[in-house]
Every structure is written in C-alpha cells, then in structure tokens.
Amino acid sequence: MKDDNIVINVENVSKKFKLYADRPMSLKEKIVKRVKKNTYKEFYALNDVSFKVKKGSTVGLIGKNGSGKSTLLKIINRTMFPDKGKISINGKIASLIELGAGFHPELSGRENIYNNATIFGFTKEEIDKRIPEIIAFSELEEFIDNTLRTYSSGMYARLAFSVAIHIDADILLVDEILGVGDINFQAKCANKIYEMKNNGTTIILVTHDMSTIDRLCDYAIWLEHGKIIADGSPKKIENRYLKFMAEEQEERKKIEVGKNINKQNDLKDDIQDENNKIKITHLGDHFGNGDVIFTDCKLLDEKHIDRRSFNTGQKIKLQVKYLCQVDPDDLQVNVGFEIASINGTYIYGTNTSREGKKNLKLNKKGTIEIELDNLNLLPGDYSIGIAIADLEEKATYDYYKNITEFKMYSNIHDIGLVRLEHKFIVDDKKIK
Numbered sequence: 001m002k003d004d005n006i007v008i009n010v011e012n013v014s015k016k017f018k019l020y021a022d023r024p025m026s027l028k029e030k031i032v033k034r035v036k037k038n039t040y041k042e043f044y045a046l047n048d049v050s051f052k053v054k055k056g057s058t059v060g061l062i063g064k065n066g067s068g069k070s071t072l073l074k075i076i077n078r079t080m081f082p083d084k085g086k087i088s089i090n091g092k093i094a095s096l097i098e099l100g101a102g103f104h105p106e107l108s109g110r111e112n113i114y115n116n117a118t119i120f121g122f123t124k125e126e127i128d129k130r131i132p133e134i135i136a137f138s139e140l141e142e143f144i145d146n147t148l149r150t151y152s153s154g155m156y157a158r159l160a161f162s163v164a165i166h167i168d169a170d171i172l173l174v175d176e177i178l179g180v181g182d183i184n185f186q187a188k189c190a191n192k193i194y195e196m197k198n199n200g201t202t203i204i205l206v207t208h209d210m211s212t213i214d215r216l217c218d219y220a221i222w223l224e225h226g227k228i229i230a231d232g233s234p235k236k237i238e239n240r241y242l243k244f245m246a247e248e249q250e251e252r253k254k255i256e257v258g259k260n261i262n263k264q265n266d267l268k269d270d271i272q273d274e275n276n277k278i279k280i281t282h283l284g285d286h287f288g289n290g291d292v293i294f295t296d297c298k299l300l301d302e303k304h305i306d307r308r309s310f311n312t313g314q315k316i317k318l319q320v321k322y323l324c325q326v327d328p329d330d331l332q333v334n335v336g337f338e339i340a341s342i343n344g345t346y347i348y349g350t351n352t353s354r355e356g357k358k359n360l361k362l363n364k365k366g367t368i369e370i371e372l373d374n375l376n377l378l379p380g381d382y383s384i385g386i387a388i389a390d391l392e393e394k395a396t397y398d399y400y401k402n403i404t405e406f407k408m409y410s411n412i413h414d415i416g417l418v419r420l421e422h423k424f425i426v427d428d429k430k431i432k
Helices: 027-035 069-076 109-119 124-138 153-164 183-198 210-216 234-259 261-271
Strands: 006-020 040-054 058-062 084-089 093-096 171-175 202-206 219-224 227-232 292-300 309-311 314-324 333-341 346-351 365-375 380-390 396-409
Touching (some): 006 069, 040 069, 040 227, 058 210, 093 153, 171 183, 183 210, 227 234, 314 380, 346 380
Parallel strands (some): 058 202, 093 171
Antiparallel strands (some): 006 084, 292 314, 380 396
C-alpha cells in the first residue's frame, strides 16, 4: 500500500563509474589502444543506499567531497540513473544543483525564463503572471533582455536561482549553492529557502556548513565512500561526523610527524609560549589539515583585558593568533566564527567570504581580531567557534567548534538568548 506521506523512496541504489588507469599520450599509443583493451577499475559513487523522505521534511546530506552526495541528488533529480536499485518520487522537483542547466547563451534572460518554466509544465499565460516576480527577485531588471552570453557568472546564477524557486515545486534539491551573488542576495536566497520550508516544501540539502544543518534540517544523513554511515537527528549526526573528522585529522598528523620529526620539532618551538603550553582552551571538536593553525585565543573587553565574563551590551573582541605551516602566498583564506549557547543552540555565524571579503592574505604568523560591538546576549553560558579554510572550501585548515567559553551577566530580565533593541508605543506615546 502506497504511503502518501513518503515523497522520496530510495531503495538499494548503487551507481558506479569507470576510472581508466591510463590514457594515450602519443599517436603510436592511440593506434595501439585500438587493438588493446583499455584498463580501468570500477568506482562506486553510491553503494546500496536506502532511505525515505517524508513530506514537508528537510534532510541534510553531509560527508567529505567525493562521498556521493551530489551523485545522489542528480539521481533523485533524474539527470543521472542508478545501475542498481530504484527511486520513487511523489511530486514536482525543482533543483538547485547545476544552476542554469538548459539555459541558452544566445537567448535573452527573459526568453530563457519562458523556456525554462515551460520545461516544468507552465503555460505562457502562467509564466506571464509570474515573470515580474522572477525578474524582481533576480535583481536583473536592467539586463533581462540582454543575451545570456553577456551575463557574468554571478548574474547567470541569480537568474537560474530565481527561476528554480518560483515554479511551485513539491521537492527542492539544493547542492551547496547559497553562495550566489553578493552577501545581500545570499541572505535573500537563504530566506526564500526558509520560506519554502515553512510552506511545506520537502527539501534535500547538501552542505559542508554544519550551522545550516542545525538551523534548517529535521534529519541528517552522513555519506562516506558511497555508503550511509549514520542517519538521525542533525545534532547527533553532526557530532559523530565532526568526531570522525577530528580523529582522521589526528591520524594524518601522526603520519606527517613520522615522515618528518625534525620539521615538527622546529614548528613546536614557533607555536609554544614561554610556558611551553599553547594558550587555546580546547573544549570541543577540532580538525583541519594543519596548513594554518590557531596558536592562541583571547576574549578582550574595552580595556583589552582578557576575561571570560561580560555584561549584556558590552563590546567584546575575539583575538586569535595563527601560524602558517605552508607558504602563505599560496593561500587564499576564509575566516569565520560562530556563537552558540552552551547547550548547542546556534545563535550566529558568518565568515569573510559571506561578507564579500575575498582578498584576505596572511603572513607567516600573525593575529586575527573579530570585534563584536554591543553584544546583546542575555545572561547565560556561551561558546565561540572559529575556523580558517580555503576560500573555495576545498580544505579546512583549522577548526574549533568550541575554542573558548564565556558567561554573560545582566540585570535585564528579558526571556530568550538575545536582547533586541525595541520601544513600546501606546496610543502614539512612547513608554519610557
């Protein structure tokens, strides 16, 4: 009997690809290859994957690059087909996987909207009613009648995103695309996805951003080497995944130390203080490839005093020292931080890339400061996490989910985690 509450049913799905061992490098080799069978090995991008997605739920797929997440989304989207198993879909799908798939560079933005929406079954009359909203969301009014070949990659992505989210889909597939456009447009995209979630759209989301999993998802699935390692509540799966990443990084470090003991000893002298102890209070998950490492952390008040307790509304400065263990000229970095309550409730996070600061360069060693003016957290215990990564998110150099903790005090008796600036006005009179 069919369960109408299940909109996606993935049953024993496998997908394999052929990885060829070599390729012809000369005319002679090309001729030989005609009679000699190419050698290859089979690689399973997905291996016997099964799960169900309930109507209106939001599922997060996590895992390292190459774990099979994007392949799985493409199979659900029917732009790729499994070698084994089957997938049942109950509803119309919109995908934010390969933005602009099916767009024609010689047609205008407006013409591409009509073509793309027609693929999803809309009539011309329906598109006529919807097109002002699509164009307005994309913020491309001045360029909408220009051909797509004149668009920048950011403009192209804006248009594709705007079309995809305005087709009344039952299911939305999202593959790490919330970096479209500038920071304001990124926020608008994220808000639109939240709106779709609240309106009952089923969402499957691929991301490396654990805070997005925390905020948006009802369920999480961890993929590794094409197999489901674990699934369940986002917080439980996130903690297991981060622990795995930390343990893997420790193993990698042990191997590197074994290869070059002398180099490690030299670095140790650089990163230790006068008491031969690193000054980081390590209270949570930690991983990274070690190209850049944090060596010291302080929380400073207005008088530059290092402390761990503050008053609501006080100015706080997070100061961390770093050391590059590779040539800093080879790095393009992205620095981020996050604040959470001590029980894990995510409060705020951002990074330099999200704020459009993409030309960040480091020295061999130095200091990064994050100033938080008027930190309006209500009384309680909180933690700060910090990360430094490759600008294109190809690698995480160093990440502490909880690098230090602090307390907030106040004589304010508001409820919640954050005090919002506000006024009470009754009968046009402000209450003092």
